[in-house]
Amino acid sequence: MSHDKQQLEQQLWNIANTLRGKMDADDFRDYILGFIFYKYLSEKMEDYANTILKPDNISYEEVEQHAASEELLAAVKEEALDKLGYFLKPSELFGELARRGNAEGKSKFILDDLTKVLNSIEQSTMGSESEEDFGNLFEDLDLTSSKLGKTENDKNELIVKVLSHLNEIDFDLQNTESDVLGDAYEYLIGKFASGAGKKAGEFYTPQQVSSVLARLVTVDKTKLKSVYDPTCGSGSLLLRVAKEVKEVSAFYGQESNPTTFNLCRMNMIMHDVHYKKFDIKNEDTLERPQHLDLRFEAIVANPPFSAEWSASPLFMSDDRYSAYGRLAPKGTADFAFVQHMVHQLDDNGTMACVLPHGVLFRGGAEGHIREHLIKDKNYLDAVIGLPANIFYGTSIPTCILVLKKKRAQEDNVLFIDASQHFEKVKTQNVLRPEDIEKIIDAYKKRSSEAKYSYVASLTEIAENDYNLNIPRYVDTFEEAEAIDLKSLSKELKKLELDIKGSDATIADFCKELGIDTPF
Numbered sequence: 001m002s003h004d005k006q007q008l009e010q011q012l013w014n015i016a017n018t019l020r021g022k023m024d025a026d027d028f029r030d031y032i033l034g035f036i037f038y039k040y041l042s043e044k045m046e047d048y049a050n051t052i053l054k055p056d057n058i059s060y061e062e063v064e065q066h067a068a069s070e071e072l073l074a075a076v077k078e079e080a081l082d083k084l085g086y087f088l089k090p091s092e093l094f095g096e097l098a099r100r101g102n103a104e105g106k107s108k109f110i111l112d113d114l115t116k117v118l119n120s121i122e123q124s125t126m127g128s129e130s131e132e133d134f135g136n137l138f139e140d141l142d143l144t145s146s147k148l149g150k151t152e153n154d155k156n157e158l159i160v161k162v163l164s165h166l167n168e169i170d171f172d173l174q175n176t177e178s179d180v181l182g183d184a185y186e187y188l189i190g191k192f193a194s195g196a197g198k199k200a201g202e203f204y205t206p207q208q209v210s211s212v213l214a215r216l217v218t219v220d221k222t223k224l225k226s227v228y229d230p231t232c233g234s235g236s237l238l239l240r241v242a243k244e245v246k247e248v249s250a251f252y253g254q255e256s257n258p259t260t261f262n263l264c265r266m267n268m269i270m271h272d273v274h275y276k277k278f279d280i281k282n283e284d285t286l287e288r289p290q291h292l293d294l295r296f297e298a299i300v301a302n303p304p305f306s307a308e309w310s311a312s313p314l315f316m317s318d319d320r321y322s323a324y325g326r327l328a329p330k331g332t333a334d335f336a337f338v339q340h341m342v343h344q345l346d347d348n349g350t351m352a353c354v355l356p357h358g359v360l361f362r363g364g365a366e367g368h369i370r371e372h373l374i375k376d377k378n379y380l381d382a383v384i385g386l387p388a389n390i391f392y393g394t395s396i397p398t399c400i401l402v403l404k405k406k407r408a409q410e411d412n413v414l415f416i417d418a419s420q421h422f423e424k425v426k427t428q429n430v431l432r433p434e435d436i437e438k439i440i441d442a443y444k445k446r447s448s449e450a451k452y453s454y455v456a457s458l459t460e461i462a463e464n465d466y467n468l469n470i471p472r473y474v475d476t477f478e479e480a481e482a483i484d485l486k487s488l489s490k491e492l493k494k495l496e497l498d499i500k501g502s503d504a505t506i507a508d509f510c511k512e513l514g515i516d517t518p519f
Contacts (some may be wrong), residue, residue, distance in 0.1 A: 042094035085130030101160035299351035
């Protein structure tokens, strides 16, 4: 980790702690990430406007005092909406509000103006191509909430303090080679996830698991036409895939939680993904899919484990499920997500998703769907067992399924048991870089290794009734050490003599004390 990134992470976390004593983790997450995003948009806007105005020898800060201010602002707005997707006036910039909050007199009260500015960012996009990408982005930033303070002045004081601290940090946005801020933002999301308990798993996949999924879907690829996550949360998986290749042409995702949906769009923009390159939707993926007409080259996902869904009989005529003849059970939607992703996968694509171990062996409808995927479709490429207690908020063991429509090795399935390869950090199990490398190396080599990986033929899997439980294929049995019975017999005899000696000593003491012996 670079010093700049580490320093920025620490600074941002320290500022987050200003709010920490006031509210729970979910709430102060929304405020601090929202304010960081507002500062980012302001700096991006000012930098871009200064570039446009350079030929006129005027800075954006000065433009409102210029004789032709209306014409200049209109020109800047037009170009900014196309390039950045939004527009902010000089008086609406983060630094200006932070400065006013620290000024003397009545203007020190900035809450109302701040609310107007955040609304103005969204309103600036109305009727433009970016309207959907910026709509309601700040809806979780409630500046009227009593959580910020009892009185309006208390709320204002706290917000001014946070803005002032943030204003002192240089995001170094001119450095186009670096993504320090995006990574620091991702770090904060992870920090909130680890501290927020069970709810955290809804919006965040630990980075080491994201790394495994991203590397699995990008094997032998340097560019991707598209990447898709049907349960995208904060977008960490989509962004992780982008780190593994030189270029991703388009990012697609769907997220049912409105707060997390907002966080995902912010995260995309903070990582400098242009608004025209991502399409994130806020809807239930199984019930109301938004990208059904598209096929994707890479699909990654960490769906909610064993979630409920309607399992409505109407889905039997849905192209995603009709060919299987059965629907995933109402109480465990795991295979419904798998079927959805398979439907969206392009012929040359790879999908990798995290699921609970139950998908490997549960019977009934799930067993039927599993058999169809392997026997009839032959899409299953690999099964990878992960360590238990690797996700925030749940200790259950999980696995990764890798599926392809056109497989290089059509007559077998690779099994990897990585469940014993991890480091324990406090209460969480963590995959180390060497553990990740071992998984990816085994996947690429596709060979059997004692107690770690096994290449199972389709015949073997059929003989196991399409049960994919990893111990059926990867033998991890540890042979017990041989016991020397003669030595053990001698030890027992010696112990017996020792016991008799102790009994005699106790009997003598009891006789002296005039009490009965205990044996």
